[in-house]
Amino acid sequence: METNEMDVLSDSKQEILGNRTGIMTNPELSIEMIEGAKKTVPSSQGDATEMAAVKAEYIEEGVPIGSSPVMVEVSEDGESVGKFDGLAVLLDKLGERLAFERQGTRLYEAFLQKCQSLNLDDASGPSVEDLRHICEEELEHFHLLQNAITALGGDATVQTPSADVAGVLSHGVMQVVSDPRTTIPQTLQAMLTAELVDNDGWQMLQDLAAELGQDDLEEQCRRAYEEEQEHLEKVRDWLTSMTMDEVSGPTDEVDASEEEEDTRQKRSAKASSRSRKTKSSSASKSKKKKKR
Amino acid sequence: MSLDLMKEKGVGLDEQKFNWRDIAGVPTSKLDSDAFTRVRIILMNGIESEALRFQHACARMNKELQLALARVRRIEQHQQTTVNWLLPADLSPLETTIGFEQVAIEVTASVAEHEPDPYLAQVYRFGLLEDFDHMYRFSALMDRVTGCDANNILQSYTDILPGRPTAVEHRAPEDDLREHYDRKKAALISKLNAATIMAGEHQTHDYYMTIGPMFADPIARQLYAEIASIEEQHVTQYESIIDPEETWLEKWLMHEASEIYNYYCCLQYESHPKVKAIWQRFLDYELGHFHYVLDLFKKFEKRDPAEIIPESLPEPIEYRSHREFVRKTLSEEVDLRARKTQFIDKDDEGADSPSVVYREQMNSKGSPSETVAAGYQWKPGTELAEETPDIKKLQTKVA
Numbered sequence: 011m012e013t014n015e016m017d018v019l020s021d022s023k024q025e026i027l028g029n030r031t032g033i034m035t036n037p038e039l040s041i042e043m044i045e046g047a048k049k050t051v052p053s054s055q056g057d058a059t060e061m062a063a064v065k066a067e068y069i070e071e072g073v074p075i076g077s078s079p080v081m082v083e084v085s086e087d088g089e090s091v092g093k094f095d096g097l098a099v100l101l102d103k104l105g106e107r108l109a110f111e112r113q114g115t116r117l118y119e120a121f122l123q124k125c126q127s128l129n130l131d132d133a134s135g136p137s138v139e140d141l142r143h144i145c146e147e148e149l150e151h152f153h154l155l156q157n158a159i160t161a162l163g164g165d166a167t168v169q170t171p172s173a174d175v176a177g178v179l180s181h182g183v184m185q186v187v188s189d190p191r192t193t194i195p196q197t198l199q200a201m202l203t204a205e206l207v208d209n210d211g212w213q214m215l216q217d218l219a220a221e222l223g224q225d226d227l228e229e230q231c232r233r234a235y236e237e238e239q240e241h242l243e244k245v246r247d248w249l250t251s252m253t254m255d256e257v258s259g260p261t262d263e264v265d266a267s268e269e270e271e272d273t274r275q276k277r278s279a280k281a282s283s284r285s286r287k288t289k290s291s292s293a294s295k296s297k298k299k300k301k302r
Numbered sequence: 303m304s305l306d307l308m309k310e311k312g313v314g315l316d317e318q319k320f321n322w323r324d325i326a327g328v329p330t331s332k333l334d335s336d337a338f339t340r341v342r343i344i345l346m347n348g349i350e351s352e353a354l355r356f357q358h359a360c361a362r363m364n365k366e367l368q369l370a371l372a373r374v375r376r377i378e379q380h381q382q383t384t385v386n387w388l389l390p391a392d393l394s395p396l397e398t399t400i401g402f403e404q405v406a407i408e409v410t411a412s413v414a415e416h417e418p419d420p421y422l423a424q425v426y427r428f429g430l431l432e433d434f435d436h437m438y439r440f441s442a443l444m445d446r447v448t449g450c451d452a453n454n455i456l457q458s459y460t461d462i463l464p465g466r467p468t469a470v471e472h473r474a475p476e477d478d479l480r481e482h483y484d485r486k487k488a489a490l491i492s493k494l495n496a497a498t499i500m501a502g503e504h505q506t507h508d509y510y511m512t513i514g515p516m517f518a519d520p521i522a523r524q525l526y527a528e529i530a531s532i533e534e535q536h537v538t539q540y541e542s543i544i545d546p547e548e549t550w551l552e553k554w555l556m557h558e559a560s561e562i563y564n565y566y567c568c569l570q571y572e573s574h575p576k577v578k579a580i581w582q583r584f585l586d587y588e589l590g591h592f593h594y595v596l597d598l599f600k601k602f603e604k605r606d607p608a609e610i611i612p613e614s615l616p617e618p619i620e621y622r623s624h625r626e627f628v629r630k631t632l633s634e635e636v637d638l639r640a641r642k643t644q645f646i647d648k649d650d651e652g653a654d655s656p657s658v659v660y661r662e663q664m665n666s667k668g669s670p671s672e673t674v675a676a677g678y679q680w681k682p683g684t685e686l687a688e689e690t691p692d693i694k695k696l697q698t699k700v701a
Contacts, residue, residue, distance in 0.1 A: 039623060043625075044682060046463060050463045053467050056676030060676035065519070
C-alpha cells in the first residue's frame with residue numbers, strides 16, 4: 011500500500027466521532043425544528059390514506075411485471091416433452107430457485123472473500139472451509155435446477171416473473187454482503203435472510219413437485235432442502251454466537267475457569283434454543299476465552 | 303478571502319493524475335459523517351458535472367478550443383467521479399434526494415443572504431422557498447412509503463415544513479425567465495453565485511430524472527416526475543440570470559473561477575480529514591485549470607483577464623443552518639408568484655394568466671405533492687412514532 015493510501019485510511023478512522031443521525035446529536039437545533047413543525051399547519055388536509063386512491067388506479071390497470079416464457083416442445087436431446095397442468099407454475103418457481111441459487115453462490119463467494127481478507131480467527135463464526143462447502147452446494151443446486159428445467163422442456167436461461175421478484179427481494183442482501191464496510195455478523199444477518207427464504211423456497215418446490223407427480227424432481231428437491239436446512243442452522247448459529255460474543259465484550263485467549271465455561275454453556279444453550287433445529291453447539295466450537 | 307487567483311498557480315495539468323483505486327476510494331459514512339460534509343459532496347458533484355456540461359457545449363461551438371477542452375475535461379471527469387463516489391452504498395436514492403434538497407436550501411440561503419444585487423437576491427429567495435417545499439414533500443414520501451425519518455439525513459440543521467406549495471410552482475415558460483446580470487458591471491460574487499446555484503439545480507434535475515423510474519411506488523414515481531419538472535424550471539431560471547453576452551472563453555474562465563471558489567469554500571468548513579484532503583487537492587487542480595484557461599483567454603481574446611476576474615475571491619458560502627433566514631423568507635415571501643421576469647403577489651396572478659392555465663392542466667388529474675403530504679407534520683422518528691420522554695425532556699434540557 012502506498013503511503014498516501016495509508017494516510018487516507020487512517021484519516022477515515024478519525025471520522026469515528028459517533029453516530030449523528032439521532033435527535034440528540036444537536037439538541038438545540040432539534041428543539042427549534044420540533045417546535046417549528048408543531049406550530050406549522052400542513053399545506054393540505056387529509057392523511058397518508060390519500061395515497062391509496064392514486065395507487066388503486068394503477069393496481070386496477072392490472073399490468074403484470076412480466077410473463078412466463080413460451081414453452082419449448084422438445085428437450086435438448088430432441089425428445090418430445092409432455093405438457094401437463096401446472097407446468098407453467100412449476101417452471102416459474104424452478105426459475106425463481108435457479109436465480110436464487112446462482113446469486114447464492116456469488117453471495118457465498120463474496121462472503122468467503124471477506125472472511126479471507128479479514129483473516130478471521132473467531133471460532134464463533136464461520137470457517138473458510140464451512141463457507142466453501144456451502145458455496146459448492148449452492149452451485150450444485152443451481153446446476154440441479156438448470157437440468158430440471160431443461161428436462162421439463164423449459165429454458166433455463168429465462169428470467170421468470172418469480173425469479174425477477176426474487177432478484178428485487180435479494181438486492182439488499184447482495185448490497186450488504188458485497189459492502190466491504192459490513193462486519194461478519196452484519197453479513198451473516200444478510201445471509202440468514204437469504205437462507206430463511208431459500209429454505210421455504212425448496213420446501214415449496216418439493217411440495218409442488220409432489221403435487222404434480224414429478225417424483226424424481228421431488229426427491230432432488232428433498233435432498234437440496236436438507237442441505238439448505240443445514241446451511242440455515244449454521245448461519246443462524248454463527249450469527250447468534252457472534253452477537254452474543256459482542257454482548258460479552260472483548261475476549262482474550264486464556265484458560266477459562268469453570269465458572270466461565272458454565273456461562274458459555276448457558277449462552278450456547280440459549281442460542282441453541284433460538285434455533286429451530288440446532289445440530290451443533292457454538293460452545294463446543296468456541297475457543298477458550300476470558301472476558302476482559 | 304485570502305486566495306490570490308493570479309499568484310496561486312496550483313498544480314499544472316500534466317501533474318494532475320488519477321488511478322481507479324484513488325477515484326473509487328473509501329466512502330464517507332452515512333451514519334457518522336456530518337450532514338454538511340454530505341451537502342458539500344453533493345454540491346461539488348454538481349459543480350463538476352456543470353464543468354463537463356459546459357465544456358462539451360463549448361467544444362461543439364469552438365473547433366480551435368476542442369483539444370484544450372478535452373484535456374481539462376478529462377480531469378474534471380475524474381474529479382467528479384472521485385467526489386461523487388464519496389457517497390456510500392447504504393445511502394438510498396431517496397436519502398440522497400433529501401441530501402440534494404438540503405444543498406438546495408442551505409447553499410441557496412447562504413447565497414441569497416450574501417448576494418449584493420437586490421433583484422438577484424430576490425431570485426434566489428424565490429427558488430429557495432420552492433426547494434424548501436420539496437424537502438417537505440420528499441420527507442413525507444420517505445416517512446409514508448419507506449417508514450424512515452428524513453432527519454436521520456438532515457441532522458436537525460434544516461426544517462421539514464411546507465414552503466411555497468409545489469403544486470403552485472408549475473409555471474408557463476415565459477414566467478421562468480429572469481433578468482440577467484450585466485457582465486461588465488456585476489460583482490464577481492454575483493457571477494459566482496449564479497454559476498454555483500445553476501450547477502446545483504441542474505445536477506438535481508438530472509439526478510431526479512435518473513432515479514425517478516427506479517421507484518416502484520406510483521406516488522413516488524409521480525412525485526419525482528413533478529419535482530423534476532420544477533427543477534427544470536429552476537435551471538431555466540438560474541441560467542437566465544447569467545449574461546448571455548459573455549464570450550465562450552469568458553464563460554470558461556468563470557466556470558474555473560467558480561470551481562476554485564467552491565472548493566475553497568468547502569475547505570474552510572470541512573471537518574472530515576479525508577474529504578478535506580480531497581478539497582485541498584482539487585482546489586490546487588482547479589487553480590491549474592484556471593491558469594491554463596487564462597493563457598487561452600489572453601491568446602484568443604487578447605484581453606486583460608483582470609477586466610473580468612479580480613485578484614481575490616469573495617467571502618465563502620456558509621455551511622451552517624440557515625433556519626432563521628429561511629423562516630423569515632417563508633413568512634414574508636411564500637405568496638409570491640412570477641410574471642415574466644418580475645415577482646408578484648398570488649392575488650395579482652389572474653385566473654387566465656399563462657402560468658395558472660398551465661398549472662391547472664398539469665394538476666388536472668391530481669397533485670402528487672399534495673397527495674403525498676396530505677395532513678403531514680414531521681416529528682422525530684416519523685409520524686408513526688410516539689413522543690418519548692427523552693424528547694419531552696429535550697426542551698427543558700436546552701432551556
